[in-house]
Amino acid sequence: MTTTIRKCTLQDLQALKEISIQTFDDTFRAKNKPENIDVYLKMTFQSSLLAEELAHPSSEFYFIYYNNQLAGYLKVNTSDAQTEKMDKNSLEIERLYLLSSFQKKGLGDEWMKFAFKRAKELNKHSIWLGVWEKNENAVAFYKKYGFEKVGAHSFYMGDEEQVDWIFSVAL
Ligand SMILES: CC(C)(COP(=O)(O)OP(=O)(O)OC[C@H]1O[C@@H](n2cnc3c(N)ncnc32)[C@H](O)[C@@H]1OP(=O)(O)O)[C@@H](O)C(=O)NCCC(=O)NCCS
Numbered sequence: 001m002t003t004t005i006r007k008c009t010l011q012d013l014q015a016l017k018e019i020s021i022q023t024f025d026d027t028f029r030a031k032n033k034p035e036n037i038d039v040y041l042k043m044t045f046q047s048s049l050l051a052e053e054l055a056h057p058s059s060e061f062y063f064i065y066y067n068n069q070l071a072g073y074l075k076v077n078t079s080d081a082q083t084e085k086m087d088k089n090s091l092e093i094e095r096l097y098l099l100s101s102f103q104k105k106g107l108g109d110e111w112m113k114f115a116f117k118r119a120k121e122l123n124k125h126s127i128w129l130g131v132w133e134k135n136e137n138a139v140a141f142y143k144k145y146g147f148e149k150v151g152a153h154s155f156y157m158g159d160e161e162q163v164d165w166i167f168s169v170a171l
Helices: 010-031 034-044 047-055 107-121 136-144
Strands: 003-007 059-066 069-077 090-098 126-132 148-157 160-170
Touching: 003 107, 010 034, 010 047, 010 059, 010 069, 010 090, 034 148, 047 059, 059 107, 069 107, 090 107, 107 126, 126 136, 126 148
Parallel strands: 090 126
Antiparallel strands: 003 059, 059 069, 069 090, 126 160, 148 160
């Protein structure tokens, strides 16, 4: 098997939109009200917003391919692109997703190694992320890579208040 990671450009907008919607839907629909998920998907993954995110100088999107098939995407932020006020020496993993059929094949490990490598290249001292407390799979995955809970914040999925745990790891 071959695994390739490459940086996304504006040319990838449509593919990025499709994989963003699909992976979010697969991950969260079962544990949420369908109407809340529908609105969230429509608002968050609008082409115009994704295009702005792709153009942001402090955000980077990547695609991962497994045997030349698109398998997932990653979004990392630094400096003012971070979604919380954080240290300028930190890198945020904002989105890290694999399509269901490509999970448990080692690609999560590839993503994590890549994120650590990228953070070091950018001279960052830590990586942080927000993860829904009920996303037990992702919580266990991040703990495996040394992430620890350093805080929490509220997040609204439609009319429902949810808690995201803030996880961080020093490099
Ligand atoms: C989280 C996710 C990226 C993990 O990817 P994956 O393909 O399952 O991970 P891998 O197979 O590469 O596993 C990497 C390591 O993490 C471990 N791991 C993965 N999931 C785990 C879990 N639920 N509990 C404990 N360990 C876990 C694996 O055992 C492996 O370690 P090992 O090599 O020592 O066995 C993937 O499940 C996913 O995309 N989930 C849906 C999206 C999501 O929730 N994203 C996070 C949003 S914050």
